[in-house]
Amino acid sequence: MTGALSAAGLLPDVAGHFGRYGGRFMPEALVPALDELDAEYRHAQADEAFQAEFSRLLRDYAGTPSMLYDATRLSDAVGARILLKREDLNHTGAHKVRNVLGQALLTVRMGKPRVIAETGAGQHGVAAATACALFGLECVVYMGEEDTRRQALNVARMKMLGAEVIPVSSGSRTLKDAMNEALRDWVTNVATTHYMIGTAAGPHPFPAMVRDFARGIGVEARAQCLALAGRLPDAVCACVGGGSNAIGIFHAFIPDESVRLYGFEAGGDGVETGRHAASISGDGGVGVLHGARTYLLQDEDGQTRESHSISAGLDYPGVGPEHAWLADTGRAVYQPVTDAEAMAAFERLCRTEGIIPAIESAHALAGALRIAPTLGTDPVILVNLSGRGDKDVQTAGRFFGFLGEHA
Amino acid sequence: MSVAPAFEKAKADGRGVLIGCMPAGFPTVPGSIAAMRAMVESGVDVVEVEFPYSDPVMDGPVIQRASEIALAGGVRTRDVLHAIEAAAQAGAPVILMTYWNPIERYGVDRFARDLAAAGGAGLITPDLIPDEAQEWLAAADRYGLDRVFLAAPSSTDARLAGAAAASRGFVYAASIMGVTGTREQVSASAPRLVARLREVTDLPIGVGLGVRDSTQAAAVAGYADGVIVGTALIRCLLDAADEASGLDALRRLATDLAAGVRHPQRS
Numbered sequence: 001m002t003g004a005l006s007a008a009g010l011l012p013d014v015a016g017h018f019g020r021y022g023g024r025f026m027p028e029a030l031v032p033a034l035d036e037l038d039a040e041y042r043h044a045q046a047d048e049a050f051q052a053e054f055s056r057l058l059r060d061y062a063g064t065p066s067m068l069y070d071a072t073r074l075s076d077a078v079g080a081r082i083l084l085k086r087e088d089l090n091h092t093g094a095h096k097v098r099n100v101l102g103q104a105l106l107t108v109r110m111g112k113p114r115v116i117a118e119t120g121a122g123q124h125g126v127a128a129a130t131a132c133a134l135f136g137l138e139c140v141v142y143m144g145e146e147d148t149r150r151q152a153l154n155v156a157r158m159k160m161l162g163a164e165v166i167p168v169s170s171g172s173r174t175l176k177d178a179m180n181e182a183l184r185d186w187v188t189n190v191a192t193t194h195y196m197i198g199t200a201a202g203p204h205p206f207p208a209m210v211r212d213f214a215r216g217i218g219v220e221a222r223a224q225c226l227a228l229a230g231r232l233p234d235a236v237c238a239c240v241g242g243g244s245n246a247i248g249i250f251h252a253f254i255p256d257e258s259v260r261l262y263g264f265e266a267g268g269d270g271v272e273t274g275r276h277a278a279s280i281s282g283d284g285g286v287g288v289l290h291g292a293r294t295y296l297l298q299d300e301d302g303q304t305r306e307s308h309s310i311s312a313g314l315d316y317p318g319v320g321p322e323h324a325w326l327a328d329t330g331r332a333v334y335q336p337v338t339d340a341e342a343m344a345a346f347e348r349l350c351r352t353e354g355i356i357p358a359i360e361s362a363h364a365l366a367g368a369l370r371i372a373p374t375l376g377t378d379p380v381i382l383v384n385l386s387g388r389g390d391k392d393v394q395t396a397g398r399f400f401g402f403l404g405e406h407a
Numbered sequence: 408m409s410v411a412p413a414f415e416k417a418k419a420d421g422r423g424v425l426i427g428c429m430p431a432g433f434p435t436v437p438g439s440i441a442a443m444r445a446m447v448e449s450g451v452d453v454v455e456v457e458f459p460y461s462d463p464v465m466d467g468p469v470i471q472r473a474s475e476i477a478l479a480g481g482v483r484t485r486d487v488l489h490a491i492e493a494a495a496q497a498g499a500p501v502i503l504m505t506y507w508n509p510i511e512r513y514g515v516d517r518f519a520r521d522l523a524a525a526g527g528a529g530l531i532t533p534d535l536i537p538d539e540a541q542e543w544l545a546a547a548d549r550y551g552l553d554r555v556f557l558a559a560p561s562s563t564d565a566r567l568a569g570a571a572a573a574s575r576g577f578v579y580a581a582s583i584m585g586v587t588g589t590r591e592q593v594s595a596s597a598p599r600l601v602a603r604l605r606e607v608t609d610l611p612i613g614v615g616l617g618v619r620d621s622t623q624a625a626a627v628a629g630y631a632d633g634v635i636v637g638t639a640l641i642r643c644l645l646d647a648a649d650e651a652s653g654l655d656a657l658r659r660l661a662t663d664l665a666a667g668v669r670h671p672q673r674s
Contacts, residue, residue: 015538025507025534027465028570029559029584170471176462183464188585190561288508288534289462301484302512304461 012322016204016292019328022321024203025288030183033190038205040110045212050109054102054213061134062090062097064216068224068382073352080372083233084385085221085249088357092127094387095217095245100124100131100196102213107137107194114138114193118182120147120175121312121391122154123358124198129163131196139163142181144174147312154391172306175316179290199242200320203291207247207320214248221382222252233382234375235260239363240334241277241314243323245386250332260333260375263323264367266309267336277307278336279319280327289318295327310339310395311359313387341366343399346389358387359395409553410500410528410576413452414611414632423628423668426613427451427661428504428637430459431490432482433473438650442657443494443501446640449658450665454494455531455635458487458505465506465533467588469638473645484513488525495526502553502576504531510543519546529553529576537573544573555613557581558604560596571608577633578604580614587615588638598630620660624667626674634668 016022024034044050058064067086075082087095107115115137119125125141132139141158145167148155158165171177186195200210218236225233236253238246240263253259268276276282279295289296289304297305297317309315326332342359345366349355357365361384368383375381389396397403410424417424427446433439443454459477463470487503495501503522510518510530522530529552535543537556547554553576558567561584571578582597597614604612613633618624620639627634643660647653 023539024536025539026536027533027559027581028536028557028566029561029581031536031559031566032561032563170468171461171475180462180464184467184586187465190584285512288511290464291534293511298508298512300512302509303478304508 012204012208016208018322018325021294021324022204022207022292024291025293026203026291027187029187030190033186034203034205036110037106040106041205041209044106044109050105054105057101058098058216062101064090064098065220065224066090068221068228070228071353074349077352078369078372080375081229081378081380082368083225083228083380083382085217085382087217087245087384087386088361088388092130093390094123094127094358095214095248096124096127096198097130098216098248099198099210099213099244100127103194103196104131104135104137107196108135110194112192112194114140114189115196116140116142116182116185116193117196117198118142118175118178119198120144120178120315122147122151122158123313123387123391125163125165126154126157126161128196128198129158129161132163133161140185141165142168142178142185144172144178145169146173147175151312176304198244200244200247200322201242201290201292201294201318207292207322210244211247211251211322214244215251217245217248217384218250218252221249225380225382229380231380232256232259234379235262235368235371236382237262237264237364237368237371238384239314239360239386240265240319240323241316241360242318243320245384247320247322249382249384250326254331261326261331262367262371263332263334264337264363265334266311266314266363267338267341268308270338271336275308276336277309277314277316279317280323280334281336286324292321294321294324295319310342310399311363313358313360314363335367337363337366343396345369346396347400355385356389357385358389359392361386408495408500408526408528410453410502413500414577417452418632423624423631423671424452424611424613424633425450425624425665425668426453426455426633426635427640428455428457428635429641430457430470430473430477431487432459432477432480433641434476434644434650435480436482436486436490440490440493441654442644443490444497445654445658446661447494447497447499449661451661452499453633454499454501455637456487456491456494456501456503457637458503458509460506460509463506465586467586467638469588469642469645473641484509488521491522491527492525500528501526502528502531502555504533507532507535515542516546516549519550519552523550523552527552529555531555531579533557537569540573547575555579558600560584560600564603564607567604568607571604571610574610577611577613578608579635580604580612580631582614583617597627601631621663621667624664625670625672628668628671629673634664636664
């Protein structure tokens with residue numbers, strides 16, 4: 001019932017609530033911009049010309065629908081049929097291109113010449129810079145100072161694409177602080193600027209809007225699975241940081257009660273160590289961060305705690321509000337996957353299938369391998385391979401000892 | 408103790424109310440209490456205690472830095488309540504400016520109860536809009552607390568009316584589009600925002616974001632009921648070589664600002 005409501009587009013409510021989650025916890029100064037965005041988005045949803053243009057870009061520019069790949073060598077070793085949704089083959093190397101193309105189209109419709117974005121590892125920053133180059137929009141990307149050093153190649157990519165990259169030196173100097181700084185820019189420049197949030201989080205309408213731009217992943221995968229396997233999958237697995245790739249692949253399956261949905265959060269060193277990014281499945285609790293009520297990592301007094309993960313893309317102390325709601329209703333199950341488990345799955349996919357996944361996506365794969373024995377005989381498991389691992393070669397190379405610490 | 412009597416008295420005296428901000432726990436808990444007392448002794452009418460928060464998205468570098476220092480010093484919610492209680496004993500109403508999550512974590516009703524017990528007047532909530540505030544509105548009613556919502560130049564007339572209707576004590580006019588403490592002066596949009604608010608409310612209106620000296624304070628007091636100063640006061644302590652010289656600088660600036668609001672410049 002609850003799932004059907006969501007799938008029918010009835011969730012969130014008009015104010016952006018998924019049950020008790022979501023909403024708008026934002027400065028009043030930004031509310032008119034959020035209202036404008038919400039109205040523009042609603043018009044665009046109903047506008048055939050917008051949808052046709054979005055579809056054309058997804059097909060001709062981004063390279064979707066992405067393939068569904070029957071990973072037979074991996075499957076043989078696991079005792080489950082693993083189907084990989086190859087979002088890693090999209091232009092810019094991840095599912096994120098879907099969201100930025102949608103938001104760039106909206107930015108143009110709103111007549112705003114400038115885009116700001118936050119980025120952790122740089123994947124959303126690169127995607128945003130790409131979309132802005134394509135549409136001739138000015139692009140400013142906020143990135144934690146710490147991350148600009150760890151991800152110097154992505155900084156260079158963004159600059160090549162014409163974006164300005166601003167290192168953020170406040171707070172913990174990572175993704176959450178980049179988001180704080182982007183919000184400060186937005187409240188100052190909101191008349192000319194669209195804030196292109198990179199995940200299905202933040203104030204309404206972002207969680208629903210980003211979900212809808214990404215939900216093609218699940219729509220495609222559902223049809224592809226039916227065609228390839230002749231039936232729906234037993235389980236759908238995705239990694240969850242903010243949660244855009246996960247909600248993107250889950251959403252079309254929510255009404256399919258036989259399909260189990262699994263979100264795998266970054267367990268870092270293990271949730272028991274406190275060094276992790278598992279907002280739902282760790283020791284977070286419900287609160288308000290970056291515009292929405294959701295699960296987040298916080299201390300006893302409601303101060304945000306720093307997150308930890310080998311995967312920069314999952315290294316965020318909050319999570320999109322729809323995931324909080326799916327977790328509470330039990331429609332989706334969230335579990336932590338440690339750095340070590342993710343890297344073991346990373347290596348396994350490299351060696352069995354010749355595919356180097358993003359470390360984020362390796363969390364989804366590790367989770368799939370974990371749950372496979374619980375799904376009965378010959379289960380079909382759909383895994384969202386949300387991004388490719390080119391960006392992670394340095395991190396993984398060090399982890400496996402192929403590169404020195406200073407490489 | 409509501410802030411309302413402070414506004415009524417100032418109005419009767421033909422002057423503006425000076426609202427001075429200080430983060431609890433900055434530079435230490437006792438240091439922040441000393442600063443709040445110094446502000447009251449120097450003519451600040453209402454103390455706005457800031458709740459240090461890990462993600463202050465509405466604040467510029469000065470308040471961010473002060474908040475970081477307070478948090479690094481280990482300030483806790485109970486310390487914030489303690490600072491409010493101590494400042495209230497200095498004789499001026501004390502109102503708390505807070506991002507929402509620390510209140511939600513403590514429990515909205517429980518916090519309202521403890522704030523009232525500490526002698527706090529109420530809350531200013533920069534990231535809580537009336538649309539999401541049902542629980543707080545009820546708790547504020549239960550404990551007789553002021554609730555101050557923000558109005559912005561970008562707000563529609565309907566939203567200004569909504570913010571004013573939900574507010575008690577005064578309405579906070581965030582006079583420029585931006586974060587705290589980053590502009591040289593209050594923008595020209597401030598008088599216009601205040602005029603728009605006057606159309607929809609009889610509540611006093613406080614103007615914040617950008618006031619640094621008595622001239623600006625006098626100018627703002629010419630059209631608004633309250634002049635809110637944060638960054639400039641906090642900078643006195645942040646830039647000082649030691650606590651004593653910081654308090655001296657703070658007293659000098661507060662005295663100067665207090666003179667400003669006593670000579671409103673009506674244009």
